Amino acid sequence: MEITKKDIEHIANLSMLNLSEDEVDGYAKDMQEIIAFANQINEINTDGLEESAFALDSYNVFRKDEVRESFDRELLMQNAPSSNGVAYQIPPVIE
Amino acid sequence: MEYEVVIGLEVHAELSTKTKIYCGCTTEFGGDPNTHCCPICTGMPGALPVLNEKVVEYAVKAGLAVGAQINRNSKQDRKNYFYPDTPRAYQISQFDLPLCINGGFDITLKDGTTKRIGITRIHIEDDAGKLVHDTYTGGTLVDLNRAGVPLIEIVSEPDMRSAEEAVAYVEKLKGILEYIGVSDCKMQEGSLRADVNLSLRPVGQKEFGTRTESKNLNSFRAIEHMINFEIQRQKEILESGGKVIQETRRWDEATGEGYAMRSKEDADDYRYFPEPDLMPIKLSDDYINNIKENLPELPERRKARYIEELKLPEYDAGIITSSKALSDFFEEASKECGNPKAVSNWIMTDIIRIARENDIDYSDLPFSAKRFASLIKLIDSGSISNTIGKKVFEDMISENKEPEEIVKEKGLLQISDESAIKEVVDRVVAANPQSIVDYKAGKDRALGFLVGQCMKELKGKGNPQIINRLIMEYLK
Ligand SMILES: [Zn+2]
Numbered sequence: 001m002e003i004t005k006k007d008i009e010h011i012a013n014l015s016m017l018n019l020s021e022d023e024v025d026g027y028a029k030d031m032q033e034i035i036a037f038a039n040q041i042n043e044i045n046t047d048g049l050e051e052s053a054f055a056l057d058s059y060n061v062f063r064k065d066e067v068r069e070s071f072d073r074e075l076l077m078q079n080a081p082s083s084n085g086v087a088y089q090i091p092p093v094i095e
Numbered sequence: 096m097e098y099e100v101v102i103g104l105e106v107h108a109e110l111s112t113k114t115k116i117y118c119g120c121t122t123e124f125g126g127d128p129n130t131h132c133c134p135i136c137t138g139m140p141g142a143l144p145v146l147n148e149k150v151v152e153y154a155v156k157a158g159l160a161v162g163a164q165i166n167r168n169s170k171q172d173r174k175n176y177f178y179p180d181t182p183r184a185y186q187i188s189q190f191d192l193p194l195c196i197n198g199g200f201d202i203t204l205k206d207g208t209t210k211r212i213g214i215t216r217i218h219i220e221d222d223a224g225k226l227v228h229d230t231y232t233g234g235t236l237v238d239l240n241r242a243g244v245p246l247i248e249i250v251s252e253p254d255m256r257s258a259e260e261a262v263a264y265v266e267k268l269k270g271i272l273e274y275i276g277v278s279d280c281k282m283q284e285g286s287l288r289a290d291v292n293l294s295l296r297p298v299g300q301k302e303f304g305t306r307t308e309s310k311n312l313n314s315f316r317a318i319e320h321m322i323n324f325e326i327q328r329q330k331e332i333l334e335s336g337g338k339v340i341q342e343t344r345r346w347d348e349a350t351g352e353g354y355a356m357r358s359k360e361d362a363d364d365y366r367y368f369p370e371p372d373l374m375p376i377k378l379s380d381d382y383i384n385n386i387k388e389n390l391p392e393l394p395e396r397r398k399a400r401y402i403e404e405l406k407l408p409e410y411d412a413g414i415i416t417s418s419k420a421l422s423d424f425f426e427e428a429s430k431e432c433g434n435p436k437a438v439s440n441w442i443m444t445d446i447i448r449i450a451r452e453n454d455i456d457y458s459d460l461p462f463s464a465k466r467f468a469s470l471i472k473l474i475d476s477g478s479i480s481n482t483i484g485k486k487v488f489e490d491m492i493s494e495n496k497e498p499e500e501i502v503k504e505k506g507l508l509q510i511s512d513e514s515a516i517k518e519v520v521d522r523v524v525a526a527n528p529q530s531i532v533d534y535k536a537g538k539d540r541a542l543g544f545l546v547g548q549c550m551k552e553l554k555g556k557g558n559p560q561i562i563n564r565l566i567m568e569y570l571k
Contacts, residue, residue: 010364014175014364014366016177052375053170053369053375054170054369054371054374054375056374058374059374059375059376059377060374060375060376060377061145061146061373061374062145062146062147062148062151063119063145063146063147063148064147064148065112065113065114065147065148065149066113066114066119067113067114067119067120067121068114068118068119068120068133069119070120070121070130070131070132070133071132071133071134071137073127073129073130073132076129076132076133076134076137077129079137079139084229084231084236086127086128086129086236087128087129087227087236087237087238088129088236088237088239089229089232089234089235089236089237090179090234090235090236090237091234091235092228092233092234092235093179093226093235
C-alpha cells in the first residue's frame, strides 16, 4: 500500500494540523514505513481462528447504575486554557 | 415530472438511567454548568470509561419492543471528529456490531391504512455537551453536564414517503419507548430528537436521489414543517434542472426555514475503530429471554384491549394508546368514574385540543385524572349538562379548581326539578303558538327553537331530556 502526499494532507486536515510541504513529504515516507511494519501481521496464518477486535479474552466489563459524586468544578476548570470559572471558554462557534 | 419522496429517520433517545454511560455522574436534567462532570465525561487523558449495565439492558429492551434481533456479540467503536461539544474529540458509538438489528413495526395513517416501517439498527452511544453563546465576551461557553448521557440511536429504513408517515413513525416509536420506560422522551428537553434524511426521485426510478440530512428536530410540528419545506426545496431545484447537494441542514422552526450548515469537507470520514478502552459485549439467551419476558404491556396490546373490552373505536384506541401518559390518564380516569366511553370522547376532542394549543406533553396536563373523573361524574349523575360540563372544563384549567367547587361557586347545578321546568315550558309554549303550528306542519326546526327558548330562560342549566319530553307532550 502506497501512502501518497494526498493521504497525508487528508489526515492532517482531519486532525486539524497545518503541515509544511517538507513535513508532508517526511510524514509520507515515515507512514509508508510504519504501515509496512504493521503489515507484517498479515503474514500470520489465522485460519480457523474466531474474528476478534480485541487481544484480551475479556468481555462484559460493566458498572452498576449508581450515582457517584461528580468532580469539583474548580478542579475541572483548571485543566482548561480558558474558563470563566463556570464553563469552558472557547472561540465563537458558528454553525 | 412526478417525484417520489424517500425519508429515513435517525432518532436519538436519551436513556433514563440514573448515571451517565461511562461514569457515575448523574444524568439529572439542569444543574449548574459543569457540575455533573468528572475526568471521564470531560475526556481527561488517561481516564477510563466503564459501561453502565443499565444502558445495555435498556437498549436490548428497546430492540425487543420493536421486534429487532439482538446481537449476541457486540462492541463499541470510536467515531473520530472535532467539535467543541465532544471533549475527547471522538464519540463512543457502535459501528459494525450494534446491539440490535432488523426490527420494525406498523404505523397507522389518518385514512386508516397501515404500513410497515423497517428499523435497520439500534446502537448505544454517548451524548455531547452543550455550547452556549457568551454574550459577555462574544465567545462560546461549553457545558459538559449532558456529555456522556447515554443515547440509543434508532435508524429506520428509508421506508417513509411523506411527512405524515414520518410523524406517525416517530409518534409510535416515542410511545413504545415510553411504555417500556427506557426514556422519558421529552422532546422539549431534547431527550428525543430526530435527524431526517430526505431525497426525491422520479416516480418509477429505482435508485435513490441525492439526500440531505436535517439535524435535531425536536417536535412533531418541526418534523412535519421541515419535511414539507425540504420536499418543496428539492423539487424546485430538480425542476429547474439543478442538482441537490448532499449536505447537513438545520431547521429553524421559528422562521419556518431550513439552512445548509457549513459543510465540513471530509465530514463522513470518521475513521471508526474498535474502542480499545471498552471490552466487547456478549449477551446470553437467558439474559435476552429474561428481558423479553418482563417487557410491559406495549401500545399494540393495550389498543387491542381497549377495542375488545372497552369497545372503543379503533381509531380512538390507537390515538389514546400512542402516548403512555395519555393512556395512563385514560385508565385512571375511567377507573375513577366508571365511564371509559365518556373519558375517551373527551380525550379525542377537548383534551387533545388543549394539549396541542398549549404545546404540552400529556404527562403535564393541567389537571389530574382524578379531577377530570369528577367532572365526568357530575355529568353522568345529571348534576350538570354536557354543555355546562364543557364550560366547567375550561374553568377547571384556567382556575385550577375542583369541578365541584366551580359548579358550586357559579351556581351551575342542573335544574332537574320537573315542576320548575314545566312552568318555563308552559310559558314558552304559550308565547310561541306559531311554533306548534309549524312543527305540526312538518317543520322539525320548531322543536329546537322551543327547547332553545326554554334553555335560555333556565340559563342553560335545564335538564335537556326533561325539557324535550315536556315540550313533546304539547306537540303530540
Ligand atoms: Zn462523569
